[in-house]
Amino acid sequence: MSTISIPVRTPALTYNVEIGSGLLPFVGGRVDALLDGALSAGKAKVFVVTSPEIARLWAAALLAGFPTPPTVLSIPAGEQYKRFATLETLLEQLAEGGADRDTVLIALGGGVIGDMTGFLAAIYMRGIRYIGVPTTLLAQVDSSLGGKTGANLAAGKNLVGAFHHPLAVYSDIDVLATLPAAELRAGLQESVKAGIIRDRALFEYLDTHSDKVLASDPAALTHVVAASVQVKADVVAADEKESGLRMLLNLGHTLGHAIEAATHYKQLLHGEAVAWGMLAAIAIAKRRNLITVDEHDRMERVIVAYGPLKRFEADPAHLVALTAKDKKNRGGNRSFVLPTSIGTSAVFKDVTLDELTYTAERMMAMVARDGVA
Template structure:
């Protein structure tokens, strides 16, 4: 097996390691067992794998080959529409029926939706049991598996129910990305573009200069992107575990992006695609406010579009503005909005008025219409 990279996440409530590399999946079981001091081998602890039928078909046998004891497999259909409390209730009942106890271990095996739900499931069952993240999509590897955010959606908005609850380890095998559809790879890469915009100019420049290799699935290039994205997020989470201030910058593009997802019923766009549109809108606001120059605005827009194409969608600008008020970053009725400040820096502002946001949403939808007509 090739050499892996290890990145430490340290917060006031938890410390754990994220391991990134190729050929890692067959060894995840032994890694977990060593972390648990051989409890899986001895039978003192049982593992429950939360996954989707598609992921289990593609990668399940490889994960299973390295586990020292037979896990219980609990499947969830793929898709954001299943990220609901009703799914959590079903999984809680299944855990109880299978005799899961306080020493049981959950393994989140799949993309960001599965990871978020498994984390919340772990936080909820018997008031908290341990879990491990084994992300198999780029979005999950660079973003959602790191930092301990867990949760599910409500009809009113995304991730409005959840908990801060960290895994005991994260194992990201770059080889699993080879099975991703191109659209999912591109959507996940938008989260790394975001990481570069808000805090890592070197990553932004690398993604701009190496777009062809990254988009073709070059292992070395993708490993660099994943590792740098994870390190950036680990540093931010270390400084602000519970989104009291700095951590909000990780939500660049998410205020309007989440509104787009809710307005379209989570059916028209992948998460990263919605976030890309949201980042374009945020960058446009930043340009009008003088936070970025015209050249910087165009530069950011160009790189976002490079990792497109930006998929058109149908939504009413007024509804999008209304939905932003349901965003979980809102405090005391004020919309907290993340804006780029140059490239490699970002700021949280609290004075984006409804009128300014309405104008932005209208201009974004005009851009969507041009994209659809192209």
């Protein structure tokens, strides 16, 4: 088994992201080694947090690799369960299951499972360790990295959380084979984003190899996942707490979050909302002459190639209003990530309501024209 290991350096610690095909059965042994044999010595308990669907597909392969069987805690899949009530249930289960400060949690699942498990680990007994085993492309290239954990409030997504880094992340490319095509494509939008903001070579690979990538060719997917992880690792290393550089990762997310909120997190996948948000962002960048028309059109073509982009209904003015609740607004100011070329980008703090309205209206016209049901 050949895998790629990418170190993620943070001020607090460095951890490894290992990416490869057929990795799942080896995770237990790797975690035991990371903990100096604490699992095989019976000195540390492991709890796997997952959903019934993912457990049915992948739990057996994962659990088989552990010296003693971990306890499996299951929560329903979906953004609507990323809430305090679910967290409290899991926390009580951890306490009743005898979890202590040496306990290690394993997040086996997509972004919701990862964010929730990381947050559980951040707050159970004021902080225990956790390991990421992301099972969606989106989680592998984005949400499992960087230590952002949390849950939603009724008032907004990810309004509650903590920074808490995993001990390690293991991304098995094979698990992506069971993903619905739409979810794979939505996850690839985060790779497109990584290319646009910081890695021209990745963007060009995605442009020229879209057939292989979209056909889930293992080598092509491993390349794309590893390159995307490297972009995020670089950004996280340079700026752990999102005060500057890390904000670049939010390209497409300001309006993306607004779209998700306007559609009650039900119609679009996160990556699909981000894709629309990126189209809106590159339109502002073109209008500001930050990028050429050619650059804009090439970005648009690649984003659309990794579609199809799903249709949704929203009032442009409502979308603009929803961006005001974005966590990136400090003291009332609006911030927006815009590309400055293919492979470079910057945070612009002076994006006006007029620009937002312009791009939201333009985007909704595109939705009506090009969006698919």
